[in-house]
Amino acid sequence: MEAYFIHLIILIGIYLILAMSLQLSIGYTGLMNFGHIAFYSIGAYVSALFTLNDIPFVVAFISAGIIAGLFGLLLSIPTNKLKGDYLALATIAFTFVVYVVSLNWVSLTRGPLGLPGIPKPSILGLSFSSNIMFLILVAIVAIVVYFFIRRIIDSPFGKVLEATRDNELATRVLGKNTFKIKSVSLVISAFLAGIAGSLYAHYITYIDPSSFSMMQIAPILCMVIIGGLASLKGTIIATIILVLLPEPLRFIGFSSSIVGPMRQIIYALILLVILLYKPKGFFGKVELE
Amino acid sequence: MSLSIILQLLVNGLVAGAIYSLVSSGFSLIYSVNKFVHFAHGAVIAFSAYVLYYLFSTLGISFWFAVVLSLIFSALLGYATNELIYKQLRKRKSSPVILLVSGLGFLIFLESLILIFFGADVKVINLIKVTKGLEFMGAIITPLQIVIILVSIALLIFLFIFMKKFKLGKAMRAVSDNKEVAEIVGISSEKIYSWSFIIGSAIAGIAAVLIGLEQNLEPTMGTNLMIKGMTASIIGGIGSVPGAILGSFLLGILENFGIWFLPSGYKDAIVFTLLFIFLLFRPQGLLGIKRRAEK
Amino acid sequence: MLKIKNLTKNFGGVKAVKSCDFDIKENTITALIGPNGSGKSTIFNLISGVLVPDSGKIIFDGVDISCFSPENISNVGISRLFQKSQLFDNLTVRENLLLSLDNEDTKFWKNIFGRNKINKKKEDLVSEMLTSIEMNYFASRLGRELSFGQKRLVEIARTILNPHKFLILDEPVAGVNPKLRRKISDILIDLKKKGETILIVEHDMNFIFKLADDVIVLDEGAVIARGSPEKIKESKKVLEAYLGN
Numbered sequence: 001m002e003a004y005f006i007h008l009i010i011l012i013g014i015y016l017i018l019a020m021s022l023q024l025s026i027g028y029t030g031l032m033n034f035g036h037i038a039f040y041s042i043g044a045y046v047s048a049l050f051t052l053n054d055i056p057f058v059v060a061f062i063s064a065g066i067i068a069g070l071f072g073l074l075l076s077i078p079t080n081k082l083k084g085d086y087l088a089l090a091t092i093a094f095t096f097v098v099y100v101v102s103l104n105w106v107s108l109t110r111g112p113l114g115l116p117g118i119p120k121p122s123i124l125g126l127s128f129s130s131n132i133m134f135l136i137l138v139a140i141v142a143i144v145v146y147f148f149i150r151r152i153i154d155s156p157f158g159k160v161l162e163a164t165r166d167n168e169l170a171t172r173v174l175g176k177n178t179f180k181i182k183s184v185s186l187v188i189s190a191f192l193a194g195i196a197g198s199l200y201a202h203y204i205t206y207i208d209p210s211s212f213s214m215m216q217i218a219p220i221l222c223m224v225i226i227g228g229l230a231s232l233k234g235t236i237i238a239t240i241i242l243v244l245l246p247e248p249l250r251f252i253g254f255s256s257s258i259v260g261p262m263r264q265i266i267y268a269l270i271l272l273v274i275l276l277y278k279p280k281g282f283f284g285k286v287e288l289e
Numbered sequence: 290m291s292l293s294i295i296l297q298l299l300v301n302g303l304v305a306g307a308i309y310s311l312v313s314s315g316f317s318l319i320y321s322v323n324k325f326v327h328f329a330h331g332a333v334i335a336f337s338a339y340v341l342y343y344l345f346s347t348l349g350i351s352f353w354f355a356v357v358l359s360l361i362f363s364a365l366l367g368y369a370t371n372e373l374i375y376k377q378l379r380k381r382k383s384s385p386v387i388l389l390v391s392g393l394g395f396l397i398f399l400e401s402l403i404l405i406f407f408g409a410d411v412k413v414i415n416l417i418k419v420t421k422g423l424e425f426m427g428a429i430i431t432p433l434q435i436v437i438i439l440v441s442i443a444l445l446i447f448l449f450i451f452m453k454k455f456k457l458g459k460a461m462r463a464v465s466d467n468k469e470v471a472e473i474v475g476i477s478s479e480k481i482y483s484w485s486f487i488i489g490s491a492i493a494g495i496a497a498v499l500i501g502l503e504q505n506l507e508p509t510m511g512t513n514l515m516i517k518g519m520t521a522s523i524i525g526g527i528g529s530v531p532g533a534i535l536g537s538f539l540l541g542i543l544e545n546f547g548i549w550f551l552p553s554g555y556k557d558a559i560v561f562t563l564l565f566i567f568l569l570f571r572p573q574g575l576l577g578i579k580r581r582a583e584k
Numbered sequence: 585m586l587k588i589k590n591l592t593k594n595f596g597g598v599k600a601v602k603s604c605d606f607d608i609k610e611n612t613i614t615a616l617i618g619p620n621g622s623g624k625s626t627i628f629n630l631i632s633g634v635l636v637p638d639s640g641k642i643i644f645d646g647v648d649i650s651c652f653s654p655e656n657i658s659n660v661g662i663s664r665l666f667q668k669s670q671l672f673d674n675l676t677v678r679e680n681l682l683l684s685l686d687n688e689d690t691k692f693w694k695n696i697f698g699r700n701k702i703n704k705k706k707e708d709l710v711s712e713m714l715t716s717i718e719m720n721y722f723a724s725r726l727g728r729e730l731s732f733g734q735k736r737l738v739e740i741a742r743t744i745l746n747p748h749k750f751l752i753l754d755e756p757v758a759g760v761n762p763k764l765r766r767k768i769s770d771i772l773i774d775l776k777k778k779g780e781t782i783l784i785v786e787h788d789m790n791f792i793f794k795l796a797d798d799v800i801v802l803d804e805g806a807v808i809a810r811g812s813p814e815k816i817k818e819s820k821k822v823l824e825a826y827l828g829n
Contacts, residue, residue, distance in 0.1 A: 104554030156689035175658035268398035
């Protein structure tokens with residue numbers, strides 16, 4: 001029982017990082033970045049491949065973030081001029097492509113066979129193989145991420161992000177380079193998704209392309225929207241509730257191949273209901289534009 | 290590259306293009322009238338294909354009857370999506386992004402249903418036993434593939450006539466060009482929206498039948514088709530049905546010639562590259578439809 | 585200070601601006617008037633970098649700014665007010681004003697390490713401005729909570745706080761009640777006394793005549809008259825342009 005709770009809190013931790021970083025991008029900067037899963041995937045694969053080749057965890061972890069961030073930078077260039085739904089399309093397509101590449105670049109990723117046996121983290125000789133230790137690791141990272149994002153949001157840079165979201169032209173006319181601003185936001189968001197990916201990979205110790213399919217964006221989108229766009233507090237509450245919500249399904253006795261899709265159905269329905277009845281979410285400032 | 294290989298790639302490209310045109314024409318029709326991305330379109334196709342599988346391969350209903358039923362189903366599913374989701378969102382003046390995300394949510398919902406009812410393994414509709422392809426100057430094409438190309442051409446012609454001559458088609462063009470003016474002359478835009486979903490999804494149903502026969506069924510086929518169909522639409526000019534068809538054949542041909550240079554699994558990556566190139570350099574597509582894609 | 589040379593801009597066959605030529609001297613208030621569709625907004629968009637000219641040049645302080653992006657235009661010293669409200673709806677009035685003071689807020693690392701604090705100097709500048717536009721009470725209200733007139737005031741304040749050498753104001757008092765109109769007029773007269781260089785588009789003739797040293801009249805994308813407000817008032821040509829021949 002205790003192990004189950006630890007597992008849930010670890011999941012909450014990882015999702016918190018994913019949701020808060022997506023909130024930075026969608027809620028605070030107004031970037032319809034639905035490519036978040038792609039960065040999550042890139043981070044997971046980088047970290048897994050590095051550690052499977054005897055590169056120390058800390059290096060792998062940071063690299064996961066950096067390489068994901070680099071892809072974020074690459075993505076920000078062509079998407080700079082794209083408006084709301086076109087940007088959404090382009091970033092969705094990006095997720096799709098990362099999925100296809102991870103499925104087909106068999107020599108690197110072993111394709112559909114995935115990467116098993118990912119080592120548990122070990123930092124400076126301290127092993128994090130037990131779940132309690134891993135929980136502590138995730139908790140520390142999540143808390144640091146929270147304070148980092150909080151810092152950004154509360155600083156003048158955070159105000160410029162919000163100004164860019166509210167009216168990009170007006171922001172430019174005040175002399176600000178919004179391309180740079182948007183890029184920074186996307187890179188940070190991608191970096192954080194990348195390190196979340198690393199944590200995921202080292203927790204589950206097995207990843208394959210299907211862990212990062214398009215569908216996986218559903219719970220994260222729910223967390224970002226339900227909590228309320230541009231509300232970090234709302235995101236945290238929503239994440240905790242949404243990770244825990246489908247758990248009772250396990251106990252009803254469905255087979256494991258059904259539980260997965262059932263969870264997605266719950267998230268998809270919640271997403272639809274929220275968009276229909278409370279698109280600003282509970283603590284949100286704005287709607288998806 | 291010998292002539293027969295070029296021809297084969299061309300044939301493959303045309304078949305793929307025909308398939309994409311079945312997907313993208315319905316999608317573009319809906320987009321041109323409703324002015325937002327109906328992301329669940331791919332799932333309507335996928336779900337209808339599975340319905341056909343269920344009716345024909347599982348229940349054993351006669352093939353043509355099953356086809357008719359699944360076409361009705363797809364049209365109804367499209368209609369229901371609009372009625373239950375998009376119409377309600379439009380009442381609240383939701384932005385195009387919200388409409389897109391709701392479509393995405395519904396697609397995930399439908400794909401998850403498929404996973405639950407049919408499982409993740411690949412399904413095959415066994416109508417036609419292994420057929421021998423017809424040979425044509427060194428290139429091989431199966432009868433089914435010829436049917437697919439013919440159907441897509443027939444569809445093209447039908448859509449052209451429909452939009453030009455039929456009252457409903459003309460009304461759709463009116464709403465697409467200028468909703469306010471159309472309403473002034475007495476056209477109910479809500480009714481036209483509903484009809485665009487019915488017709489667009491019926492076309493999706495046709496796509497489902499043909500794709501279901503030609504390729505294997507898998508739960509994520511909806512997303513795959515959606516990305517490709519949308520890319521084709523954007524290449525041709527989103528909101529333009531002829532553009533969608535043009536874009537589809539271009540996409541099909543470029544994809545197939547592209548895999549001459551890349552391993553075949555990367556076919557899909559070609560799609561994305563093309564999508565990006567167009568979004569970047571020519572977001573209005575080849576036929577240059579007015580909608581501003583840029584800020 | 586600003587030279588427009590032979591400026592042309594087409595929109596799909598419609599010549600919005602046709603070989604337009606004029607100069608703006610420093611320390612003057614110039615009004616740009618003309619009937620609807622004469623190209624005033626297009627010229628503003630060309631100057632502020634929102635549009636790129638098809639041909640011709642815009643020279644500011646000796647620099648060719650014809651193809652500059654909006655942010656570069658702002659950074660060489662041109663500050664623009666839009667006709668349509670461009671306030672940041674979800675930021676407070678104070679935040680709206682603070683944003684215009686400088687661009688230190690775009691330096692990510694500087695902000696993260698806390699080296700860009702909203703220091704007292706900045707707060708004072710904003711407070712001073714809030715006092716002069718009598719909006720102190722609304723300092724913490726969000727942009728979207730303001731009335732139309734209040735939004736206009738804040739935007740004008742924001743445009744002024746944006747470090748500049750040249751102000752271009754697109755219809756600062758359009759749709760604003762008379763009391764507010766006087767208030768804005770006072771603010772601009774104050775700027776005039778300080779020797780600022782301003783280019784205004786307005787339709788309210790009284791407002792212009794009180795304020796402007798010089799009036800440029802546009803019609804169908806080209807300059808048809810120029811002179812002091814009195815001269816323009818008497819000009820038959822201008823009357824014809826407005827009434828249509």
